[in-house]
Amino acid sequence: MENFIALLSDPIVAAILIAFIPLVFILVYALVVLYGEMKMAAHIQNRLAYMENGWHGTLQPFADMLKLLQKEDIIPAAADKLFFIMAPYLVFVGTYASFAVLPFSSGFIGSNIDLGVFYLVAVSSLVVVGLLMSGWASNNKWSLFGALRSAAQIVSYEIPGVLAILGVVMVLGSMNLQEMTKLQDGGIQNWLILGGNFPLGQKLALVPFMVILFFIYLLSSMAEVNRTPFDLPEAESELVQGYNTEYSGMKFAIFYLAEYANLFLVSAVVVTMFFGGWTSPFGSFMSGPVWSAFWFVAKGMFFVFFNVWLRWTLPRLRVDQLMYVSWKVLTPFALACVMAVGLIMVW
Amino acid sequence: MTTDLLNTPKTSTGKSLRTEEMVVNMGPQHPSTHGVLRLEVVLDGEIVVDVIPHLGYLHRCFEKHCEHMTSYQQVIPYVDRMDYVAAMTNEFAFVTAAEKLLKIEVPERVHYIRIIMAELQRIASHLIAIGTFGIDMGAFTPFLYYFRDREKILDLFEMTCGARLLYNYMWIGGLSHDLPPNFIEKTKQFIVEFKKSMTEVNDLLNYNEIFIKRTAKVGVLPRDLAINYACSGPMLRASGVDFDLRRDDPYTLYDRFDWNVVVGKGEVGVVGDVWNRNMVRQNEMWESLKIIEQAVNSLPEGDVQKAIPKRIRPVPGDAYGRVEGPRGELGFYIVAEENVTPFRVKGRAPAFVNLSVINEISKGAMLADLVAIIGSIDIVLGEVDR
Amino acid sequence: MTALTTYFVDIYNSVHSAMVGMKITIGQMVSPTVTLQYPREKKPMPERVRNRLYMNFDDCIGCELCAKACPVDCIDIEVLKAPPTENLGETSTGQKKRIYVTKFDIDIAKCCYCGLCVYPCPTECLKMTDVYEFSEFDRHNLIYNFTTMTPADVESARAKVKVYDQEQAAKKAAAAAQAAAAKAAAAQAAQQTPAAPDAAQPSPAPKQEQGQNQNPPAPESGKEQQ
Numbered sequence: 001m002e003n004f005i006a007l008l009s010d011p012i013v014a015a016i017l018i019a020f021i022p023l024v025f026i027l028v029y030a031l032v033v034l035y036g037e038m039k040m041a042a043h044i045q046n047r048l049a050y051m052e053n054g055w056h057g058t059l060q061p062f063a064d065m066l067k068l069l070q071k072e073d074i075i076p077a078a079a080d081k082l083f084f085i086m087a088p089y090l091v092f093v094g095t096y097a098s099f100a101v102l103p104f105s106s107g108f109i110g111s112n113i114d115l116g117v118f119y120l121v122a123v124s125s126l127v128v129v130g131l132l133m134s135g136w137a138s139n140n141k142w143s144l145f146g147a148l149r150s151a152a153q154i155v156s157y158e159i160p161g162v163l164a165i166l167g168v169v170m171v172l173g174s175m176n177l178q179e180m181t182k183l184q185d186g187g188i189q190n191w192l193i194l195g196g197n198f199p200l201g202q203k204l205a206l207v208p209f210m211v212i213l214f215f216i217y218l219l220s221s222m223a224e225v226n227r228t229p230f231d232l233p234e235a236e237s238e239l240v241q242g243y244n245t246e247y248s249g250m251k252f253a254i255f256y257l258a259e260y261a262n263l264f265l266v267s268a269v270v271v272t273m274f275f276g277g278w279t280s281p282f283g284s285f286m287s288g289p290v291w292s293a294f295w296f297v298a299k300g301m302f303f304v305f306f307n308v309w310l311r312w313t314l315p316r317l318r319v320d321q322l323m324y325v326s327w328k329v330l331t332p333f334a335l336a337c338v339m340a341v342g343l344i345m346v347w
Numbered sequence: 348m349t350t351d352l353l354n355t356p357k358t359s360t361g362k363s364l365r366t367e368e369m370v371v372n373m374g375p376q377h378p379s380t381h382g383v384l385r386l387e388v389v390l391d392g393e394i395v396v397d398v399i400p401h402l403g404y405l406h407r408c409f410e411k412h413c414e415h416m417t418s419y420q421q422v423i424p425y426v427d428r429m430d431y432v433a434a435m436t437n438e439f440a441f442v443t444a445a446e447k448l449l450k451i452e453v454p455e456r457v458h459y460i461r462i463i464m465a466e467l468q469r470i471a472s473h474l475i476a477i478g479t480f481g482i483d484m485g486a487f488t489p490f491l492y493y494f495r496d497r498e499k500i501l502d503l504f505e506m507t508c509g510a511r512l513l514y515n516y517m518w519i520g521g522l523s524h525d526l527p528p529n530f531i532e533k534t535k536q537f538i539v540e541f542k543k544s545m546t547e548v549n550d551l552l553n554y555n556e557i558f559i560k561r562t563a564k565v566g567v568l569p570r571d572l573a574i575n576y577a578c579s580g581p582m583l584r585a586s587g588v589d590f591d592l593r594r595d596d597p598y599t600l601y602d603r604f605d606w607n608v609v610v611g612k613g614e615v616g617v618v619g620d621v622w623n624r625n626m627v628r629q630n631e632m633w634e635s636l637k638i639i640e641q642a643v644n645s646l647p648e649g650d651v652q653k654a655i656p657k658r659i660r661p662v663p664g665d666a667y668g669r670v671e672g673p674r675g676e677l678g679f680y681i682v683a684e685e686n687v688t689p690f691r692v693k694g695r696a697p698a699f700v701n702l703s704v705i706n707e708i709s710k711g712a713m714l715a716d717l718v719a720i721i722g723s724i725d726i727v728l729g730e731v732d733r
Numbered sequence: 734m735t736a737l738t739t740y741f742v743d744i745y746n747s748v749h750s751a752m753v754g755m756k757i758t759i760g761q762m763v764s765p766t767v768t769l770q771y772p773r774e775k776k777p778m779p780e781r782v783r784n785r786l787y788m789n790f791d792d793c794i795g796c797e798l799c800a801k802a803c804p805v806d807c808i809d810i811e812v813l814k815a816p817p818t819e820n821l822g823e824t825s826t827g828q829k830k831r832i833y834v835t836k837f838d839i840d841i842a843k844c845c846y847c848g849l850c851v852y853p854c855p856t857e858c859l860k861m862t863d864v865y866e867f868s869e870f871d872r873h874n875l876i877y878n879f880t881t882m883t884p885a886d887v888e889s890a891r892a893k894v895k896v897y898d899q900e901q902a903a904k905k906a907a908a909a910a911q912a913a914a915a916k917a918a919a920a921q922a923a924q925q926t927p928a929a930p931d932a933a934q935p936s937p938a939p940k941q942e943q944g945q946n947q948n949p950p951a952p953e954s955g956k957e958q959q
Contacts, residue, residue, distance in 0.1 A: 044758045045491035048768045141371050145714075229485070229557055232715070313551070313754045315558045316485030318715045319393065329744060421804040424847035488758060495767050509783035509861070515847040523848070524781060551754045556747040 018110055022099035030260045031061040033301075037308045044312050068256075071249035079246065080137040087134035088247065088254040094126030095261045102268050103178045104296055105278050107289035116177040117165050120269065121158070124224070127262065128154045134255075138246040146245075149232050149319055154224055156323055160330035161220035164213045167338045168273045170345055171196060171206065177269075181277030188281035193274045205344050209337045214274045216334050218303075221266035223322070225259065227307055229314040230322055267303035268296070275299055368396055373717075375404050381479060381721065382728030386705075393713045398706050402699075405732040413692040419445055419519055419659045422692065426679070427513040429694055430730040432475055435468035435504075436672040437694075438517040443598050444668025444679040445519045449661055456649035457521050458600045463534075463642045464504075464516065465670070466635040470541075471500045472673035473628045480625060480722040481552050484561055489552045496544050499537050506530060520655035531643050538636055545632060553622075553629060562625065563616025566708045566720035570619070576704045579697050580675025581627040582724065585611035586619035592671035604641045606634045621723040628673075628725070659687065674698050674725055696730040778863040783848045785864040786839055788879045792824040792858035795832030799850035799859050807843035808850060811836035813890055816897035824856045833890045835882055841867070842875040 007013055035050065035058065042049035050057025075084055098120045100110035113119060128151050135147020171192065172180050183197060184190045193210055195203030223230040247255060271277060277299075278292035286295075317325065373386040383404035389397040409429060413422045426441045427434040439461060446453065474497045478490035501511045506527050508516040516523050552558055568578070573586040583590060591608040593601040609630040611623035661683040669678035675697025682691040701724050709720050769776055778784075800808040813833040815821055821830040851859055869875055882890065 040762070041487075043762045043766065045488050046495055046761055046764070046767050047491060048766050048770070051770060141369065231485070309755060309758065310751075312488055313758045314486065314751060315481065315552070315555065315561060317557055318561055318713065320713070321560055416804060417801055421802070421849060424804050424845055424849070427847075488761075492761070498767075505782060506779045507781070509779070509781040509848065510846065513845075513847075515849065527779070527781070547757055550750075551757045554750060555754055556743070556750045 019100070021108070022102070022104075022110060023096065025104075026096070026099070026257065026261045026264070029264060030257050031065065033260055033264075033304055034061045034064065036301075036305065040305060040308050041312045044309075065253070068249060068253040071252075073249040073251060074246075076139055076246055078139045080139070083133045083137035084246075085251070087130050087137060088251045088258065089130075090133065091127050091130035092254050092258040092261070094124050094130060095258050095265055097123045097126075098265055099261070101177055102265070103181050103272060103277055105289050105293035106181075106287075108293070109178050112176065112178055114174075114176050116180075117169065117175045117269075120177075120265075121162055121165065124262070124265070125154075125158065127224075127258075134247070140246055143245050146232075150226060152319070153226070153230060153232070153322055153326075156326040157220040157223035157230075157330075160216050160326060160334045161224065163331065163334035163338055164217035164220070165269075165273070167209070167213045167334070167341045168192065170338070170341055171210075177272050177277070181272055181279060184276040185279045187279075187283035188276070190279070191274065191276040191281075202344060206341065209341050209344070210274065212333060213337050213341075214270070216330050216337070217270060217273070220326070220330060221270065222307060222310070223326070225262045225266060225307075227263070227311055229310070229316050231311075231316055232319055232322065263304055263307060264300055267307070268300045270303055271296065271299040366391070381726055382731075384721075384726065384728055384731070386717075386721075388714070388717065390714065395709050395712050395714065395717055398709050398717065400702060400705060402702075402732055405728045407733065409733050410692055410694065413689060416688045418687055419661075419689065422689065423518065424513065424515050426694075427515060428729065429696070429733055430672070430674070430677070430698070430727050431512060432727050432729075433468050433472035433673050434513050435464045435516065436472075436670060436677055438514065439465050440668055440670045440672070440677045441679045441681075441692075442517050442519050442668075443670060444666050444681050447668050448664060448666035448681055448683055449519065449656065449659065451520045451654055451656065453521060453654050454649045454651070455600070455647045457651050457654070459642050459646050460522060460526060460651065461517060462599060462601065462604075463639055464507075466638050466642075467500050467503060467534075469635050469673045470632050471497050473632050474500075476628055476673070476725040477548075477552075477625060480719075480725075483718050483722040484558060486552055486555075486558065489548045492544060492548055492551075496541050499540070503530065503533060503537065506533070518655055519659065521653065522651045525651045526646075531646070534639065534643050538640055542636065545629070549629065553626060559615055559622060561715070562620065562622040562719055562723075564620050565716045566621045566712060566723065567617050568619045568704060568708050572704065572707060573619070576707075577700050578675065578704060579700070580672065581624055581631065582675065582701050582704075584609060585623040585627045587611055587613075592669060592676055596669070598668065598670055601638070603645075604638045606637050606641075609634060621719050624723045624725075631673075660685070669695070672697060674727070674730070675701060694730075694733055696733060698724070698726040698728075698730045702726055702731060778865075782863045783846050783861040785841060785862050785867055786844060786850070786877075787860050787862045787864075788837070788839070789825075789858040789860075790834075790837065790879050790881050791822075792826070792856040793834055793837065793879075794824060794828055794830050794856060795834045796855060798853035798855070802849045802853050803844075804847065804849060805843050805845050807840045807845075809836065809838040809840070810834065813894055815890070816894060818897065819893060824858070826856050828856060833882065833887075833894075834880055835887045835890065837879040838876050839879065840876045842872060 008017070038049045039057075050060045053059040053063050075081060101113060101116045101120055103109045131150045131154070132147050135143045135145075135150070138144070168180070169175055172183050174180060174183070184192055186197065188194065190197040193207075193214055195207045195210065198206065278296040280287040280291060280295050369390045371388050371390055373384075373388055375383040375385045385401040385404065387399040387401065388395055389399075407428075409425050412425055416422055416425075423438055423441065426437045429437050445451075474493040478493040481487070481489040504514060504516075505511050507530060508514050508524055568582065568586050570586050570588055573583050573588060578586075579590075579592075587610060589608060589610050592598070594608055609627050611618050611627050613619075613623060614626065616622045663684045665680065665682045667678055667680045669676050671677075676695070677697055678695040680691075680693040680695070681689050684690045705720065705724065709717050712720065795810070795812040797810050797812065800806075800810050811834075813835055815831055815833050817831075821833070823829055846861070848861055851861055867875075
């Protein structure tokens with residue numbers, strides 16, 4: 001028994017165990033959100049989805065998972081084998097590594113580093129490399145198209161996203177996500193979307209710019225994840241499935257998992273920066289390590305479902321219009337907001 | 348555009364880079380070509396340089412089959428299956444041609460019921476056209492809303508003739524069944540529900556800014572090009588040409604009703620672009636509702652099977668009968684000789700003729716626009732390939 | 734409008750139309766669904782519906798009008814004309830049946846469900862029912878045999894027809910022989926009178942004999958229809 005406890009307090013073993021917690025969370029969350037997205041899409045479209053397995057289809061995600069696991073993994077004969085196999089894992093790693101800095105609750109954060117947001121933005125750019133590799137290695141013109149479009153899209157939308165993050169970092173004074181959340185503790189009036197924990201004049205002046213920065217970050221995060229209205233890389237009606245076309249079985253499952261994980265990641269960042277992370281809107285009521293985990297997950301899921309709602313409502317933008325929105329609409333507004341926020345903070 | 352890389356001076360502009368055009372196959376199986384249509388697309392980056400359609404993947408020798416029947420009435424199930432999405436229109440065109448050939452006059456009640464069925468079928472066909480066009484653009488929801496409404500129309504058809512998609516309802520000289528007792532009340536109920544649903548989808552899809560940005564000023568078909576390529580139907584009317592067979596070449600009693608021909612006005616974008624074609628189809632559904640309402644309220648009495656001939660033995664000759672279908676001018680040219688079966692039946696499919704214009708209007712468009720253009724031509728491969 | 738105004742108007746329009754769309758979808762989300770959960774809930778079929786064919790074989794008079802009317806030739810009929818001495822019964826509409834229907838197959842896989850076969854049937858024995866769930870694992874199970882005559886029945890019917898035909902042929906031969914004998918008697922009677930038409934006598938006799946030999950094979954090959 002003592003050996004066991006000594007083993008647990010060994011730093012490497014402890015680190016591995018802590019790294020498993022977000023992985024388990026991602027796997028459970030993927031099943032839940034798969035079911036939730038399909039059911040929500042169905043009810044928007046006046047139909048029922050998933051009614052057979054389990055009560056109203058609740059066991060269906062398990063059936064889907066089992067199906068994907070036992071499918072034959074086909075690698076096209078002329079594909080670039082090494083890159084073909086590596087690509088989905090690279091995409092997943094880019095997303096999963098960023099989960100390390102997300103503050104899941106007041107008592108748990110994977111890795112409490114001072115560079116929190118900076119690290120997050122940097123590592124999640126690995127996803128672009130993975131997508132390009134998958135498009136090129138598939139030896140398929142359509143996949144290549146999808147991968148090129150996706151790379152252009154993700155890289156362009158990082159700029160307004162990072163500028164929005166810059167604005168928030170300037171206001172809160174720290175890049176550490178746990179610090180950012182703690183600064184918004186104490187009730188809904190302290191959330192950054194409503195001005196933050198500042199004297200009233202400064203607070204009211206900040207609100208419009210925070211709202212605009214929130215929208216900018218929301219849009220650019222949707223583009224990072226390739227969700228409609230920005231899902232041209234995987235436009236089903238044009239490119240069959242974009243960079244995903246040649247993948248089947250486990251690798252496809254990894255891509256799918258990575259997309260949902262990425263979706264939660266960006267929702268979690270939105271929630272942490274603008275909506276108070278794991279803080280409870282009621283101040284000290286319903287707070288504590290366990291309650292704060294609940295608040296964090298609940299707020300994150302709200303934005304995930306907001307994304308789902310938008311996906312099933314809007315048509316998709318064309319590539320050049322996507323670029324137009326990023327460079328000519330989001331970036332100027334983000335720059336203007338950053339300047340204004342800077343002036344307010346200094347003044 | 349290739350240049351000799353060895354002998355060109357190295358400049359910092361992109362002009363010395365060798366670029367090639369990529370030939371991509373939007374192959375027969377593709378989610379957005381509405382059937383088995385193969386398009387060979389020559390691309391320069393994302394810009395389309397040339398589009399070559401390859402047809403024939405759904406050819407079923409229907410015109411040859413029609414020469415080996417034992418009666419003219421037997422041709423009607425075959426004609427149904429040409430444009431399977433709007434079967435009443437095909438039957439209407441064929442019986443118009445056959446009645447011209449055999450010089451049969453049908454009672455008024457038959458005319459009215461045929462008009463009601465044709466307009467209901469026009470609505471059903473436009474619902475598919477707009478719905479699948481929405482899916483091509485990425486809006487998945489309006490398709491399902493419109494299919495819910497199409498179900499109601501198919502229920503009306505099932506109540507009348509027993510089948511949901513391929514009716515065998517309009518016979519030479521009359522109809523196979525008279526209207527069932529509760530048809531009129533169900534139609535009125537449908538009209539009320541459908542108006543509400545159309546307004547909803549209009550707001551959701553047609554006036555959505557993203558949809559407008561995708562479709563306005565794209566795939567512009569100029570007036571003279573439309574007339575030269577013999578386009579018809581919503582494609583022609585969206586380019587500003589005020590021509591509708593129901594009014595300009597009357598084949599039945601459309602002049603008794605008060606309705607308008609919908610012509611594209613360029614409300615958003617340019618006259619003749621993709622958005623206008625979509626809007627013409629949407630507004631045509633409103634006009635069809637008007638016609639159905641008036642027809643149902645003023646239906647004359649009569650026997651629908653009075654004029655059906657017992658044996659059809661035509662005098663040798665030929666006749667061409669055409670109707671305004673949802674896709675355009677659908678016509679049948681029947682050549683008859685002293686025989687129970689026709690000598691030759693030729694179907695003039697509007698989708699086939701409209702598809703021929705795709706090369707001209709998609710030069711210079713991007714690949715995503717090409718999908719929009721195909722969706723707006725509204726092709727049904729059964730008609731294109733017969 | 735300057736480019737700048739267009740720019741801001743575009744942004745406003747995008748956000749506004751997106752919000753209008755979102756309101757519509759959320760409104761639909763809380764309204765009831767229209768799905769029928771087949772196979773637990775099935776839609777009631779109207780009475781004129783055209784699904785699987787059904788045929789009441791007792792009423793079939795073997796006129797083959799349905800096979801002629803079918804555009805895809807999915808009805809396969811073989812008939813045998815019954816001798817008048819046989820009593821095949823009556824249909825429910827009161828018509829007397831005179832024809833053995835030895836084969837009545839409908840290949841329901843070929844059927845195009847147009848309903849053209851239903852209209853010409855004089856006894857209304859062919860109907861379209863509302864059954865639409867009749868899939869099979871083997872394609873050959875979709876050929877429906879409606880005849881109630883077993884192979885033994887068919888053989889006995891053929892035998893009866895053959896016997897009748899032979900009787901008819903024998904009767905005809907006997908009648909022809911009688912007629913020939915009558916004619917010969919009349920000719921002989923004419924011979925008793927002045928012997929002027931001597932040369933005319935021998936010619937009728939050989940012709941009659943040749944005629945008798947030709948008659949018997951003909952009815953058998955003509956009446957047996959395959």
